[in-house]
Amino acid sequence: MQLTGQNFVVLGAGQGIGENTVHALAQGGARVLCVDLDEGRASAVAKAARGIACVADISTRAGVEKIFATAKREFDGRLDGIVDVVGIGVGKTLNTLDDQSWQHQFDMVVGHAFLALQLGTPLLARGGSVVLVGSMAGEWPRGGTLLAYASAKAALHHLARSAAQELAPQGIRVNVVAPGLTRTPRLLDANDEAFWQAQAAEIPLSRAGTPADIANAILFLSSPMAAHITGVVLAVDGGANIGMLRPIAKSARAS
Ligand SMILES: NC(=O)c1ccc[n+]([C@@H]2O[C@H](COP(=O)([O-])OP(=O)(O)OC[C@H]3O[C@@H](n4cnc5c(N)ncnc54)[C@H](O)[C@@H]3O)[C@@H](O)[C@H]2O)c1
Structure with a gap:
């Protein structure tokens, strides 16, 4: 996990998964440009991780241009990694989605990537x-x-695989970390403990993830330990994708 001398940009660095990712990269020795829309959050995480704060709106081209112009200046043109954490659901159903919210959903998940x-x-x-x-x-x-959010995340995963193919000849790896249910600040605010317990009962490893679980996977994929890995979607979901072991019929058990 040795990242000494390396420079990273983290988009959505202010809290939760992004904040944990900044700390994981910094502990590995990297210097991190901590990007967030919220000035207080960007400054706090940058200060704590001895990084550089950058306030920008990643949902606009001008915002992303500002981010990489800052990275170029701060890091003397030498960047080693990019982590994009931002992704917020619009929370509308097939019946209630209008053109604007559908477009906004894709802007907030795929457009900035x-x-x-x-x-x-x-x-x-x-x-x-x-x-x-x-x-x-x-x-x-x-x-x-979750209909629009899930559709946009599927597009994001395919964007990553396609970009991985295109950028491999330049030695650039592109991967996805796909969290299952995770105890991020936003979800902790919105749900009570009964919700988390009910969900844990459906997860093979018996708990929701933490932001640190997700940051660890991001750190691995960002590091030289993953030097031969590109174009993957790594599930970090406590085994939710394999499902729970369920009781089976006696006749099947005997065979
Ligand atoms: N919590 C879960 O259960 C779960 C499950 C699956 C995937 N995810 C994914 O994890 C990621 C979110 O992690 P989180 O909940 O820690 O993040 P979050 O939603 O709290 O946002 C992270 C940071 O992004 C910043 N941000 C929001 N909009 C921005 C913008 N336009 N420009 C710049 N910064 C902006 C916020 O201020 C915040 O500090 C998302 O991609 C989400 O889809 C979460």
Whole structure:
């Protein structure tokens, strides 16, 4: 996990998975540009991890241009990794989604990842890594209020695989970390303990993930330990994708 002398940009660094990722990279020895829309959060995490704060809106081209212009200046043009954490659901159903909220959903999940790949990877001149935070909702069909979010995450996963193919000749790896249910600040605010216990009962490893669980996987994929891994979607979901062991019929057990 030795990242001494390496420079990273983390988009959505202010709290939860992004904040834990900044600390994981910094503990590995990397210098991190901590990007967030919220000035207080960007400054706090940058101060704690001895990184550099950058306030920008990743949902606009101008915002992402500002981020990589800052990275180029601060790191003397030498960038080694990009981590894009931002992804927020609009929470509308098939019946209530309008054109604007559908577009907004894709802007908040896929649009900034596209911009980061287009504007950020030219700075990875000595090869490097891009890790996008997806979701297991991008692997499984999800209706109801997750319909647009799941569709956008599926597009994000495919963008990562396609970009991995295109950028491999330049030594640039592109991977996705796909969390299952995770105890991030936003979800902790919105749900009581009964919710977390009920969900844990459906997860083979008996608990939801923590932001640190997700950050550890991001650190691995960003590091030289993953030097031969590109184009993967790594599930970090306590085994939810394999499902629970269920009792089976006696006749089947005997065979
Ligand atoms: N919590 C879960 O159960 C779960 C499950 C699957 C996937 N995920 C994914 O994890 C990621 C979210 O992690 P989190 O809950 O720790 O993050 P979060 O939603 O708290 O956001 C992280 C940071 O991004 C910043 N941000 C929001 N909009 C921004 C913008 N336009 N420009 C710049 N910064 C902006 C916020 O201020 C915040 O500090 C998302 O991609 C989400 O889809 C979470």
